[in-house]
Amino acid sequence: MDKQAAFKNAILSGLYDQNYPGHELLTPQLLTTGASENLWQTLQDELLHCQHFTWAVAFVTLDMLVPLKVTLADLADQGIRGTLLTSDYLGFNQPAVFAELLKIPNLDVRIVDVDGFHAKGYLFDHGDFQTVVVGSANFTRSALLKNVEWSLKVSSRTAGRLTDQLAAQLATLTAQSHPLTAAWLADYRSRWQAPARPRVTAPLTGPVTPNQMQRPALKELAALVKSGARRGLVVSATGTGKTYLGAFAVRDFRPHHFLYLVHREQIAQKSLRSFRRVLGGPASDYGLLSSHHHDWGAKYLFATVQTLSQSATLQRLAADQFDYILIDEAHRAAAPSYQRVFNHFAPRFWLGMTATPERMDKQDVYALFDYHLAYEIRLKEALAAGMLAPFHYVGIQDYERDGEVVTETSSLRYLVADQRVHYILAQLDYYGYCGDQAKGLVFCSRQEEARELAAKFTAAGHPAAALTNQDSPSRRQRVVDQLVAGKLEYIITVDLFNEGVDIPALNQIIMLRNTQSAIVFTQQLGRGLRKFPGKQYVTVLDFIGNYRNNFLIPLALNDDTSRQVDRARQAVRLPATIGVSTVNFRRVAADRILQSLAAVKLDSIRELRAAYQDLAHRLGRPPLLHDFARYGSVSPLVFAANHQLGNYGDFLSKMGVVVTLTARERAVLTFVTKELMNGKRPHELLLLKLLLAHPDHRCNQEDLLATFNRAGAYVNPALLQSLDDVLSLRFFDVKAGKQTRRQLYGNQAIVRCPDLMDYQLDGPLARAVDEHQQFAQLLTDAVVTGLDLSTAYNAHQQFTRYQQYDRKDVCRLLNWPLDVSAPMYGYRVGERECPIFITYQKQDDQQRNAIYDNQLQNGQSLRWYTRSPRHRSSPEVQRLLARDGAGKPVVTIHLFVKRSDAVGKQFYYLGPAQIQPGTVSEEQLGAKKKAAVGMDLLLAHPLPVRLRRLLFEE
Structure with missing residues (x-):
């Protein structure tokens, strides 16, 4: 279809009759x-x-x-x-x-x-x-x-x-x-005079009520206390009202004596004031216990851990002195000083509160609170709920001279060079800030760098001061006060202010260092997100060099722990908004992150081990696959795709868990994990769940069809036959190295259904489920996890538009009797359906498929070529072109596209497509001029803008 025809059809589709072919770029739309x-x-x-x-x-x-x-x-x-x-x-x-x-x-x-x-x-x-x-x-x-x-x-x-x-x-x-x-x-x-706007004046004093995220947290805490639990943990992002949440929880509990414990006296003093606003009562009820205050008789005592953990202090206080103890910044509670407090007191309830429970030192914070995670308010949720100041993140390429870019090993001389300082200040000026004056916090790599940058910022007319861990608390506070008062524009530091710092007036966060971890990145980002009068947003500028850990940036920004490389790539190429916050990457900076992603193995056993240990700490037991899905941790698909693992039992063995499986049990688990758990068709999983739940592991077709109906899953005779082919393993009777995949999966049917009317687990397998609890747990876990993943797909139809499938998935979902994905290459013309797989960007011009120029035309149709040699008279071409008596195509074309081979085996399903009349031609392709047939494939549905950008654009 030429541009003029596409334009006319797009206009007619939008303004006259939507049955005309639409066009995402050109069709009139309501936005x-x-x-x-x-x-x-x-x-x-x-x-x-x-x-x-x-x-x-x-x-x-x-x-x-x-x-x-x-x-x-x-x-x-x-x-x-x-x-x-x-x-x-x-x-x-x-x-x-x-x-x-x-x-x-x-x-x-x-x-x-x-x-x-x-x-x-x-x-x-x-x-x-x-x-x-x-x-x-x-x-x-x-x-x-x-x-x-x-x-x-x-x-x-x-x-x-x-x-x-x-x-x-x-x-x-x-x-x-x-x-x-x-x-x-x-x-x-x-x-200029500011336009008059209605002013809503909030009282400075008066009753404080729980916000929209504190209310459910308080409900969960109350339920935890009522259940008889003695400890609980709340994870609450910085700036979401963590202190007031604690005060509301204490008010609901009504303790006779209460202890609040934290690591800094300034925090204790501020928290005391906040608690009094909520709890009320005379000032004499409230007291401090620190190096400067010893209010032993206070009903509500706010203490520093440095003072309370001293032996002399603990000896003055009875074990049952307090019936409610709140540990603020609870991620510190594994330290010896806190442990002395834990070992001494026996309150009715311990409450831990933290913004970052995941610790770099891998200390088990969750265990300290009996694995009772009462509630969790993460940064992304808090932003979407409008509880924090919005931010505009900008990933900028760091300074480059003569091809040299900042890396982990760059010399101090390069980091503080006049040209780099000038470049940094120019970027700070260009992107600006909210307010009358910059109030920025700059994170850099080294203490010498911080001091030298502060001097050069100041000399350039931007007053700055360096703060490191060598500075006293009094100097730190003095410098912060100068920034808030406008006497300084920037504080330059080295990881000193990752946590425990409250500077709500900040309107810029500048990152001039390698992203060491997602935890630290989130902590540093959070420094600027507290709300402040007149602060409408925070500008976050991240200067991205050639760092090995650049791949952590999109993971941290999106709170993405899935370990799926494709999701991380999408976060860079198509950054999304978070509420009214935006994420933006300059093109060069994005390329550097993508290069970092290409060089790292996110799903390595080492990375999976770390994620496993984190979740085990959180749960207090070895997690199952469904736990990873439930808690938004590593995607279960990552375990399934890992070539070193057959099934999750193999992974548990690597983690030191004793797993005893027979060869058949291991083969069955591997089959369900590798072939079914992706959830791209729920039918096999629904049948297995039904059989596992039935006492004799049997069901009839009537029960099965009722199960499909409840799940909203389509059904037809071809589908029922395909279930039998797959669960009997006949579908996998194809070579996979020296043996068939059927042999790899045990060579015995999983489910037997000789007449497609009655279904039962294979006899030895049914006995294994009844007699081997560990195997039954792992098998049920894989099935339940797969059904959870299947909710991302439309069970009413074979394929879900814009979801991803590989060739093997497509063979199964098309109900073909055998997996013929290995020899399929670019397409296979079946009796009624033809899947076409297009890799849009060819990695090597000399590759065989590089001669096929599958160009996206007008954002709507693709020029596609058969394999060669083929002619218009070739049988498969004739089947593609054939029409029935009503003029409709005999063969339905399903179009699957991926950006390049670098993204793996998964293709996006773009929907059905039709061959455009008049575009079919026999052409000579490649250096050897072999005959192939080219044709334009018109998508039935206009391609969304974001997917077009992801697949087809540089």
């Missing part, structure tokens, strides 16, 4: 903001593909300029410019907005001199067509990321009337505008 999409994603995608843009937008807010600057910085490298028409209408646009817009070198900003200018339109010039987004959305964070806004996206050819109308309107506005200049901004600043 909205929801859980999985927002208007900013559409605008950003259009920016990344346009040749020029012109926006006419009345209102612009500072909180959307950081992600815009990232995108425009990459466009500047390509020589692409744009124009923004805006105004001073109603004084909505702050002077700071215009000041920041002036920093963008490839954006021409013009002020429209028209009273009442209230336009909201975004025009993108793509050369031979233009796209416009018009509606209710100004360029504000609320409009683009949060509000219920409607915008219409329409594309028009350059010869279209809509294009002419837009061009005329923009020409008129341009003629009635003048350029934004520093002189105009100075005048505007002098006369």
